[in-house]
Amino acid sequence: MNLEARKIEFVKEFLKLQSEEAVSRLEKLLRKEKKASEEQLIEPMTEEELNKRIDQSESDFGNNRFKSISELLSKYE
Template sequence: MRNNLHSRKINFVQDFLRIQNEAVIRRFEDMLRQEQLKLAEADLSYPMSLEELNTVIDQAEKDDRNGRLTNADDLKKEIDNWE
């Protein structure tokens, strides 16, 4: 089943790349944004359990202790250098 989905995505992308009509591409872009928003909203509608929250907090504290965090100022500087 997974291979079938992968093949379908490849076929879709190939078909999409052949589209020459800007209005059609714009409709696909709009549809994609709408679907991404729906998925994001669905993720927010299912709050994590207390156990999941504690796991996330524990991981964040471990990342902090091991120097795997980036402060906001450094992140802004890094983003400014993106091209």
């Protein structure tokens, strides 16, 4: 059975559940799996990448290429 067929079967069985506790446990498991999947997609920066960003930010600030907090807030008001 391929993944798509397995997911369809799972959903059919899920819809038959009458226990709120069972649904809650499955929701919790789904959230945990989703979070784990999202965390795998995030790759940490190397120290070199971080230092380059810091250098660029300091350069931007020194050359007045930045927005103040009030400018940013006014954009969203």
